[in-house]
Amino acid sequence: MMSLLDETLSTSEASLQSDEVRERTSVSADGQDSSAEIVAASARAVQEAQDSRGRLEERLCICCLDEDRSAIFECGHLTTCMACTQNLPVPAGHVRKRCPVCRAPGTARKVFYA
Numbered sequence: 001m002m003s004l005l006d007e008t009l010s011t012s013e014a015s016l017q018s019d020e021v022r023e024r025t026s027v028s029a030d031g032q033d034s035s036a037e038i039v040a041a042s043a044r045a046v047q048e049a050q051d052s053r054g055r056l057e058e059r060l061c062i063c064c065l066d067e068d069r070s071a072i073f074e075c076g077h078l079t080t081c082m083a084c085t086q087n088l089p090v091p092a093g094h095v096r097k098r099c100p101v102c103r104a105p106g107t108a109r110k111v112f113y114a
Contacts, residue, residue, distance in 0.1 A: 061079070061080045061081040061084050062079045062080060062100065062101075063080050063081075063084035063087075063100065064081065064083070064084050066081075067081035067083065067084075068081065069081060069111075070082050070110060070111050071084075071085040071108040071109065071110060071111065072108060072109050072111050073099040073104070073106050073107075073108050074099075074104065074106030074107060074108075075099050075101075075102050075104040075106060077099050077100075077101045077102060078111060079099070079100055079101055080100060080108070082108075082110055085097075085108045088100065
């Protein structure tokens with residue numbers, strides 16, 4: 001089963017390849033291909049794909065990388081989905097779970113996006 005990240009990356013890569021083909025087959029105003037234009041367009045496309053991937057990764061749960069982050073801990077970190085938050089272990093000798101980022105003890109609350 002493909003994760004949301006894999007599906008998005010596959011779509012981005014296919015789009016990037018289509019853009020590259022269009023750029024390679026385009027012709028400049030004087031009727032000749034410009035390899036510098038092709039290189040610049042390819043570099044822009046790669047940068048856009050990387051930026052898109054970075055934004056997607058910022059939204060995904062740090063544990064499963066499949067679901068959007070939806071649980072906020074008392075420390076303020078918004079890092080996991082509710083399913084992964086519920087599956088976090090309670091450390092031995094502690095009563096409450098700990099934030100997976102800073103290890104501060106506390107409970108997590110469900111975040112609702114508008």
